[in-house]
Amino acid sequence: MTLATVMATIMWLGVTFYALFGGADFGAGFWDLFAGNAKHGNDQRKLIEHSIGPVWETNHVWLIFVLVIMWTCFPTLYGSVTSTLWIPFTLAAFGIIARGSTFAFRKVVVKTWQRRIFGATFAFSSIVTPFFLGTIVGAVALGRVPLGVGKGNEITSWLSPPCIMIGILAVTVCAYLAAVYLTADARRSGNMKLVAQFRNRALGAGIVAGIVSMGGILFLHTAAPTLTHGLTHRGLPLVVLSGIAGAVTLGLLYIERFVAARISAALAVVCVIWGWAAAQYPYVLGSQLTIAHAASEPAVLHATFVSLCVGAVILIPSLAWLYMLFQQGDTQAE
Amino acid sequence: MNYTSFATALANPVAARSQMGFSLGCHIIIACFGVGFPTLVLFAEWRAHKTGDPVYLVLAKRWAKILGLLFAIGAVSGTVVSFEMGSLWAGLMSHYGQVIGLPFAMEGFAFFIEAIFLGIYLYGWDKLSPKVHMLAGLPIAISGIAGTFFVVSANAWMNAPRGFSVIHGRIVGIDPWAAMFNPATGPEAAHMLLAAYMVTGFGIAGFYAVAMLRGNRDRYTRLGLLIPLTLAVIITPIQIGVGDWAAESVGVLQPTKLAAIEGLSNTTKGAPEQLFGYYSDGQLHDAVKIPYGLSLLAKHNVNATIQGLNAVPANDRPSNPLVTVAHLSFDAMVSIGFFFFAIGLWLAWSWKRRKEIPKTKLFLAAVSVSGLAAVVAMECGWITTEVGRQPWIVYNVMRVDAAANPEHGIQYGFYALVLAYVVLATVLVLVLRYLAGLPLELEAAKKYMKRHQA
Numbered sequence: 001m002t003l004a005t006v007m008a009t010i011m012w013l014g015v016t017f018y019a020l021f022g023g024a025d026f027g028a029g030f031w032d033l034f035a036g037n038a039k040h041g042n043d044q045r046k047l048i049e050h051s052i053g054p055v056w057e058t059n060h061v062w063l064i065f066v067l068v069i070m071w072t073c074f075p076t077l078y079g080s081v082t083s084t085l086w087i088p089f090t091l092a093a094f095g096i097i098a099r100g101s102t103f104a105f106r107k108v109v110v111k112t113w114q115r116r117i118f119g120a121t122f123a124f125s126s127i128v129t130p131f132f133l134g135t136i137v138g139a140v141a142l143g144r145v146p147l148g149v150g151k152g153n154e155i156t157s158w159l160s161p162p163c164i165m166i167g168i169l170a171v172t173v174c175a176y177l178a179a180v181y182l183t184a185d186a187r188r189s190g191n192m193k194l195v196a197q198f199r200n201r202a203l204g205a206g207i208v209a210g211i212v213s214m215g216g217i218l219f220l221h222t223a224a225p226t227l228t229h230g231l232t233h234r235g236l237p238l239v240v241l242s243g244i245a246g247a248v249t250l251g252l253l254y255i256e257r258f259v260a261a262r263i264s265a266a267l268a269v270v271c272v273i274w275g276w277a278a279a280q281y282p283y284v285l286g287s288q289l290t291i292a293h294a295a296s297e298p299a300v301l302h303a304t305f306v307s308l309c310v311g312a313v314i315l316i317p318s319l320a321w322l323y324m325l326f327q328q329g330d331t332q333a334e
Numbered sequence: 335m336n337y338t339s340f341a342t343a344l345a346n347p348v349a350a351r352s353q354m355g356f357s358l359g360c361h362i363i364i365a366c367f368g369v370g371f372p373t374l375v376l377f378a379e380w381r382a383h384k385t386g387d388p389v390y391l392v393l394a395k396r397w398a399k400i401l402g403l404l405f406a407i408g409a410v411s412g413t414v415v416s417f418e419m420g421s422l423w424a425g426l427m428s429h430y431g432q433v434i435g436l437p438f439a440m441e442g443f444a445f446f447i448e449a450i451f452l453g454i455y456l457y458g459w460d461k462l463s464p465k466v467h468m469l470a471g472l473p474i475a476i477s478g479i480a481g482t483f484f485v486v487s488a489n490a491w492m493n494a495p496r497g498f499s500v501i502h503g504r505i506v507g508i509d510p511w512a513a514m515f516n517p518a519t520g521p522e523a524a525h526m527l528l529a530a531y532m533v534t535g536f537g538i539a540g541f542y543a544v545a546m547l548r549g550n551r552d553r554y555t556r557l558g559l560l561i562p563l564t565l566a567v568i569i570t571p572i573q574i575g576v577g578d579w580a581a582e583s584v585g586v587l588q589p590t591k592l593a594a595i596e597g598l599s600n601t602t603k604g605a606p607e608q609l610f611g612y613y614s615d616g617q618l619h620d621a622v623k624i625p626y627g628l629s630l631l632a633k634h635n636v637n638a639t640i641q642g643l644n645a646v647p648a649n650d651r652p653s654n655p656l657v658t659v660a661h662l663s664f665d666a667m668v669s670i671g672f673f674f675f676a677i678g679l680w681l682a683w684s685w686k687r688r689k690e691i692p693k694t695k696l697f698l699a700a701v702s703v704s705g706l707a708a709v710v711a712m713e714c715g716w717i718t719t720e721v722g723r724q725p726w727i728v729y730n731v732m733r734v735d736a737a738a739n740p741e742h743g744i745q746y747g748f749y750a751l752v753l754a755y756v757v758l759a760t761v762l763v764l765v766l767r768y769l770a771g772l773p774l775e776l777e778a779a780k781k782y783m784k785r786h787q788a
Contacts, residue, residue, distance in 0.1 A: 072435020082420020
């Protein structure tokens with residue numbers, strides 16, 4: 001494996017973690033929106049706030065991680081994608097601004113009308129942001145971004161039915177992950193009514209996500225034959241595994257094995273992300289730019305790799321402490 | 335060239351520059367608090383346990399709440415900047431991302447550590463012992479410092495580009511370490527780091543000075559003024575020294591920028607220091623002149639020769655109005671610096687005589703103003719360095735025009751962002767005011783301390 005491929009793999013790991021953790025945060029916002037009125041939805045919103053409060057900023061850094069690795073190790077990829085797709089990037093940025101700030105604001109205010117405004121903005125932007133990030137993924141996966149700065153069409157590259165569908169899929173997957181994660185959190189909090197609510201949502205979102213992705217594959221067949229070929233050949237084992245994991249998750253939810261359901265739900269998402277990577281490999285942009293061509297000079301890759309290894313020594317135990325601290329014995333906190 | 339492509343070529347660099355300036359100008363204020371505030375919060379918490387005085391804990395808890403709020407805003411406004419590096423400056427990043435990406439990758443890690451430990455710190459009051467809780471706060475303060483260094487090193491590289499060669503338009507021989515540790519990194523990073531502490535210190539002190547002016551003189555308010563103000567005034571003289579170092583380094587590395595800062599048109603031996611005034615028709619008007627001042631300050635030698643603006647062709651240096659902007663921004667920053675120095679002397683004198691904050695309203699008014707003045711000074715510093723480098727985005731290597739994203743409609747993103755940030759700033763101020771109006775949680779603090787004393 002070349003160093004360029006190693007760096008691409010690390011970047012893709014960042015994408016994966018962002019989807020699994022950041023995605024679940026977005027999904028939590030999705031359920032916040034549909035939690036009902038202030039009185040009815042209070043317990044659900046409390047659980048959501050309690051679950052993502054300590055970790056959402058950390059989860060969010062994965063996105064930054066992906067971007068900085070991309071512009072350091074694959075600068076032409078970053079330049080091509082961000083320039084052509086500047087509109088969905090900007091719209092996602094607005095979503096990110098609205099989401100982070102209103103979540104923080106809602107935490108400190110107490111009046112119902114204030115919490116309502118901030119809460120609604122938070123929840124709405126939790127849907128908008130993954131949607132636009134999804135259209136970006138769609139545009140790249142479908143080969144709509146040509147190589148070069150500002151070489152693509154700034155509208156049609158991403159505003160097309162298949163890209164919109166991938167945006168919707170992103171929102172659905174976020175909602176699915178969040179519901180599965182929150183079911184386990186709800187059980188730890190001991191509120192059985194919440195457990196039932198989130199379990200049903202997880203089942204529903206899982207089914208919808210399955211349908212959307214199946215439909216997606218059929219849709220892609222005409223829109224992106226190259227990608228479809230990759231998904232049905234080199235990526236096939238992962239696509240199949242994703243389907244199996246998704247189905248197993250539904251079963252686990254049904255028999256109320258929520259922690260195991262978390263793992264299999266995450267696995268289903270991981271398989272989609274890596275299935276896409278496998279389908280596209282070794283290309284990073286359409287069929288024009290390979291990992292090797294996009295990569296920076298070896299000295300840069302080497303320096304970045306060494307820095308990441310050193311950073312990981314600090315990062316991994318810190319992350320472990322964060323998640324362990326807030327995943328155990330938090331029943332007395334509220 | 336048809337009309338549309340001409341309009342795009344003209345508009346995009348301007349729109350991109352406006353948006354970047356605006357969003358970074360906003361982000362940097364919040365980022366300063368992210369860097370400087372954790373130190374103050376931890377100091378207050380440590381004093382609480384050291385002295386057993388619950389008022390310190392009230393301060394620490396309230397400050398931690400505000401820190402959490404500001405950090406969230408900083409996290410999102412920082413993410414916006416990381417998008418803009420491409421959506422606005424794809425030309426720069428697709429060429430030079432590989433040269434200057436390394437410190438950004440490191441900043442990614444610093445930001446991770448900050449976010450992780452902030453989560454632990456803010457939500458861990460009841461889960462951790464006071465000692466572990468304070469220790470969990472330390473990485474926030476440290477990674478803030480590290481993050482400042484990494485990000486500023488990237489900006490320093492734009493001023494003193496190193497670590498690559500351009501052969502036939504291709505960038506080769508990249509040494510990311512040399513790019514990161516370019517000669518401008520030291521003075522610029524030190525200058526910005528101290529500025530972050532000053533913005534935090536004067537900013538918080540200014541807030542409590544307003545409260546004191548309104549007649550609120552309890553211990554909570556006095557400590558709220560004294561702790562950050564002490565930090566800020568101790569740093570001020572150090573910052574003046576570092577500022578001198580930074581200006582000297584600009585003279586060596588970017589002589590055109592120094593000439594713009596000083597409004598010096600012709601290369602001069604024994605150049606005078608020229609304060610204020612405006613630059614037009616190729617010279618500085620209405621300035622106050624101090625003979626030999628510039629040579630003395632920039633080169634520490636009264637007879638030193640200082641390069642003037644005319645030494646480079648007109649289209650390789652800032653235009654006349656931009657020279658005025660860089661010149662006045664610099665003068666404003668330095669003037670505010672000495673205003674801070676005076677505040678520090680006043681406080682030191684009063685403390686030596688009476689162990690008290692000066693009682694006069696004039697002092698409190700000065701401290702109140704200092705909060706805003708610190709932000710103005712810091713922004714002026716950035717305006718000086720960014721405007722003074724024009725028309726280059728990477729000094730003598732790449733022009734702003736070549737760096738901008740050429741796609742259509744960039745300016746609309748800028749308008750929308752201004753609108754969004756105006757709304758955000760308004761709401762932030764309202765929420766901060768609301769937080770400030772909450773009753774002090776002295777009883778809760780006493781309980782917490784009692785619980786952890788046993």
